Amino acid sequence: xxxxxxxxxxxxxxxxxxxxxxxxxxxxxxxxxxxxxxxxxxxxxxxxxxxxxxxxxxxxxxxxxxxxxxxxxxxxxxxxxxxxxxxxxxxxxxxxxxxxxxxxxxxxxxxxxxxxxxxxxxxxxxxxxxxxxxxxxxxxxxxxxxxxxxxxxxxxxxxxxxxxxxxxxxxxxxxxxxxxxxxxxxxxxxxxxxxxxxxxxxxxxxxxxxxxxxxxxxx
Amino acid sequence: xxxxxxxxxxxxxxxxxxxxxxxxxxxxxxxxxxxxxxxxxxxxxxxxxxxxxxxxxxxxxxxxxxxxxxxxxxxxxxxxxxxxxxxxxxxxxxxxxxxxxxxxxxxxxxxxxxxxxxxxxxxxxxxxxxxxxxxxxxxxxxxxxxxxxxxxxxxxxxxxxxxxxxxxxxxxxxxxxxxxxxxxxxxxxxxxxx
Numbered sequence: 001x002x003x004x005x006x007x008x009x010x011x012x013x014x015x016x017x018x019x020x021x022x023x024x025x026x027x028x029x030x031x032x033x034x035x036x037x038x039x040x041x042x043x044x045x046x047x048x049x050x051x052x053x054x055x056x057x058x059x060x061x062x063x064x065x066x067x068x069x070x071x072x073x074x075x076x077x078x079x080x081x082x083x084x085x086x087x088x089x090x091x092x093x094x095x096x097x098x099x100x101x102x103x104x105x106x107x108x109x110x111x112x113x114x115x116x117x118x119x120x121x122x123x124x125x126x127x128x129x130x131x132x133x134x135x136x137x138x139x140x141x142x143x144x145x146x147x148x149x150x151x152x153x154x155x156x157x158x159x160x161x162x163x164x165x166x167x168x169x170x171x172x173x174x175x176x177x178x179x180x181x182x183x184x185x186x187x188x189x190x191x192x193x194x195x196x197x198x199x200x201x202x203x204x205x206x207x208x209x210x211x212x213x214x215x216x217x218x219x
Numbered sequence: 220x221x222x223x224x225x226x227x228x229x230x231x232x233x234x235x236x237x238x239x240x241x242x243x244x245x246x247x248x249x250x251x252x253x254x255x256x257x258x259x260x261x262x263x264x265x266x267x268x269x270x271x272x273x274x275x276x277x278x279x280x281x282x283x284x285x286x287x288x289x290x291x292x293x294x295x296x297x298x299x300x301x302x303x304x305x306x307x308x309x310x311x312x313x314x315x316x317x318x319x320x321x322x323x324x325x326x327x328x329x330x331x332x333x334x335x336x337x338x339x340x341x342x343x344x345x346x347x348x349x350x351x352x353x354x355x356x357x358x359x360x361x362x363x364x365x366x367x368x369x370x371x372x373x374x375x376x377x378x379x380x381x382x383x384x385x386x387x388x389x390x391x392x393x394x395x396x397x398x399x400x401x402x403x404x405x406x407x408x409x410x411x412x413x
Contacts, residue, residue, distance in 0.1 A: 006370035009326050013333045020337040166408070201268055209349045211342075 069157030069216070070134045071175055072149030080183035081147045082158035082175040083114070083126070083134045089219035092116050092124050093158055093173050094140045097183040099192050101173060102140045105219065152178060154216075155200035159184075161214035163207075170207055174214060176200050245378070249371035257364030260336075264345030264356065282342065284412055286335045287402035293335070294398045296328030297391055304387060329366060332394070336363065355400040362393045 071082040079096035085108055092104040092114075104124045106116035112128035114136065126136025126147075135148045152158075159174040172195050174184035184195030186207065198205040203214040303321035306313025314320075336359060345356045369386045372378060 003374045005322060006373040009329060010367060010370045012326070013329050016330060017333045017337050020334050021341060024337065024341045199268060204268075206346070206348055209352065 068131060069152040069154075070149035071152040071156055071158065071177055072133070072147060073177075074138070074145035074147040076145055078143075078145060079140075080175040080177065080181075081124075081138060081149055082152070083124075083149055084158045084217055084219060085128065086219050090114050090116060091158070091217055091219040092118075092138070093160075093175060093217065094118075094122070094124070094138050095173055095175055095183050095185050097185065097194055099185070100141050101185040101187075101192060102138075103173065104138075150178065152176075156180075158217040159198060159200075159203060159214040160217040161198075161203070161205060161207075161212045163210070163212050165208050165210045165212070168208075170212070172205065172207070172212070172214060173217070174198050174205075245372075245375045249368040249375075252371055253364035253368035255364075256367045257360045260340060260363055261345055261356070261360040264340045264343075264360070267340070267344060282338060283405050283409070286338055287405040288413065289331050289335050290398050290402040293328045293331040294394065294402070296324045296331065297394050299324040300328060300387070301391055304384070308384065328394075332362075351400045351404060355397060358393050358397050358400075362390065362397055365390045365393060 067086045069082060069084045071080070073080050079094055079100065081092060081094050083090055083092040088108050090106060090108050093101070094104070095101040102118040102120070102122040104116035104118035104122055106114060106124075108114055108128060112130075114124065114126040114128060114134065116124040116126075118124075118140075120141070122138070122140045124136060124138040126134045126138075128134055131151065133148055133150045135146075137144055137146050139145075156176040156178050159176065161170070161172045163170045168188045169190075170186065170188055172184060172186040174182055174195060176182050176198075180200070182195075182197055182200075184198070185192050186195035187193075188208075196205055196207060198214050203216075205212050205214055300321060302311065303313065303317045303324060305311040306317035307321055339359060345360070346352045347356065365386065369383070369390055372383060372386060
């Protein structure tokens, strides 16, 4: 053979690349499945999402049947709504995909009643029906809507990403419905606009050229 | 059979020169391999769902910082490549070991670039949402193709004297644009952080 050097160089690069890829793939599946606690922030983004959405893997729940995500639409089809229940607490997100959104929080009573409140007088009254769906009414921005949200299986459910991109505070919320439809709003420094699609398998979303990672929202 | 006097010398010459006809295979094989590498990387980046995250190195604030510093290291090695190549071709006065310098700085540049590319392809994928990103994605794939071609061309004998400098210069130019559209952009956007 003549001059094996260049070939060896190429092979070394190939081997190194494959090795790193395997390393990534093996650690990657672990991150994707549940805990996001390890600190390396995703992509070149100084994400604050880890503080905003604490890991959902922790703490076994006393009422496991009710701990779940619920997603659906209002009966008038004006907006989507998702509720995430965990450990007797609930967070709900109402979103019309354009300008109107609201995050609501509150406790879940022992009988399955939810009374959640959000900013600007938003409120949600609902009942947790056997852990299968949440039904009730939500009042946001002066409008009152009846809704029913069925239990959602990942990746459908409620997602949230908060970060700072080029000194603008970004807050995004997404409801991924069972059929894969996404309804989301992205707020940049308080201004709401329709959100770009997230990749429901990973939560990855590109905002203003920056890659963020949305996390499942938890109470 | 004579060895290309311009090419970097190797300490152990091939035991017996294989007689290749001056056929087109000498150029065709590297060109095809280059195309295959570039297309394969691009296709992987496009088809594979970006993971958004990958492992980080201790001591760095983000994977972006790690990549930017690795890319900068690769860029510095690439500049050594330029200087040492000029020495080999007699355009600059150089020591006797400039050939060794050229080979090893090239390997170092390539091997520092590989982890960066792996992270790009694994975590971010082939993206087109901005002009900067389009060029970066496109040239990133092109770079590894062109580099493979350069490596394979080195193995051929009796190449036209202008070919290696052209291909080498192309590889360097592409790497420079890749660096400008990523690491420099990162440092300007986020500051020179570790």
